[in-house]
Amino acid sequence: xxxxxxxxxxxxxxxxxxxxxxxxxxxxxxxxxxxxxxxxxxxxxxxxxxxxxxxxxxxxxxxxxxxxxxxxxxxxxxxxxxxxxxxxxxxxxxxxxxxxxxxxxxxxxxxxxxxxxxxxxxxxxxxxxxxxxxxxxxxxxxxxxxxxxxxxxxxxxxxxxxxxxxxxxxxxxxxxxxxxxxxxxxxxxxxxxxxxxxxxxxxxxxxxxxxxxx
Numbered sequence: 001x002x003x004x005x006x007x008x009x010x011x012x013x014x015x016x017x018x019x020x021x022x023x024x025x026x027x028x029x030x031x032x033x034x035x036x037x038x039x040x041x042x043x044x045x046x047x048x049x050x051x052x053x054x055x056x057x058x059x060x061x062x063x064x065x066x067x068x069x070x071x072x073x074x075x076x077x078x079x080x081x082x083x084x085x086x087x088x089x090x091x092x093x094x095x096x097x098x099x100x101x102x103x104x105x106x107x108x109x110x111x112x113x114x115x116x117x118x119x120x121x122x123x124x125x126x127x128x129x130x131x132x133x134x135x136x137x138x139x140x141x142x143x144x145x146x147x148x149x150x151x152x153x154x155x156x157x158x159x160x161x162x163x164x165x166x167x168x169x170x171x172x173x174x175x176x177x178x179x180x181x182x183x184x185x186x187x188x189x190x191x192x193x194x195x196x197x198x199x200x201x202x203x204x205x206x207x208x209x210x211x212x213x214x
Contacts, residue, residue: 004069004141009052009059016068017052017059018044021128028163031193032106038094045090049082056081057125060149062142069133072142073126076153078119106192113184113198115161121202122150124160127169143176150205158203163195170201178203 009017022043029039050057062070075081091107092100117123124146129138150158160178162169170180178201185197 004062004064004138006142006145007061007063009061009071011052013059013061013068014048014052017061017071018047020068020071020130021047021126023128023131027165028110028193028195031195032103032110033095034099034103034106038099041094042090045094046082046087049086049090054081060142060145062129062138062145064133068130070129070138070142071126072124072146074122074124074146074149075117076119076122076150076155105188109186109188109192112186113189115182115184115198115200117161118157118159120155121157121159122146122153122155122205124158127160139172140176143172147203147205151207155205157205160201161198162201164197164199165195170199173201173203176203 022040025036025039025043029043030036033039033042052059057073057075060072060074061068062072091103095103127139127142129142147158158178160173162173164170164183180199181202182200183197184200190196
């Protein structure tokens with residue numbers, strides 16, 4: 001297991017963040033965008049919509065020495081972040097006018113499986129570990145860091161959304177104590193992506209234990 005330390009990302013880290021987060025295009029993005037190339041361009045654009053650092057989405061890095069091996073992003077509270085208009089502009093830029101029209105039914109189907117994010121939870125939006133460091137407990141250490149952060153912020157729960165075909169990620173979250181509490185399905189979304197829907201997972205955050213004397 002690597003000797004991992006944690007720090008908040010700076011603007012100088014954006015390229016490394018993208019290398020890790022976009023090492024493999026997401027299954028959902030590939031289906032919605034129509035190709036791996038376009039999915040990667042779209043995913044990169046989404047990351048850049050929220051500059052690093054910013055108050056809306058916090059980016060935390062796991063390092064082995066000076067080498068960044070993992071990325072975790074979260075949001076807490078109701079701080080503003082990119083709007084649906086921003087996302088539509090990005091889609092238009094990536095796909096072009098004709099491509100946007102062709103892909104719009106698939107893209108719109110994504111809205112049919114939206115799950116509202118509670119503002120009083122620490123909501124994980126990204127968790128990625130570089131391929132060479134996978135299987136070395138880096139993901140679990142990032143989740144442990146996030147739970148301590150949730151406790152510090154006074155969040156009552158940690159939450160996340162994912163797709164049911166993300167089996168490796170779901171197993172990791174379940175080992176860490178997350179439970180699936182909501183599943184949203186949509187025939188339209190499944191038709192365009194082959195994915196039944198999206199799931200919402202939660203974990204209660206235990207309050208910090210007060211020290212007791214003997």
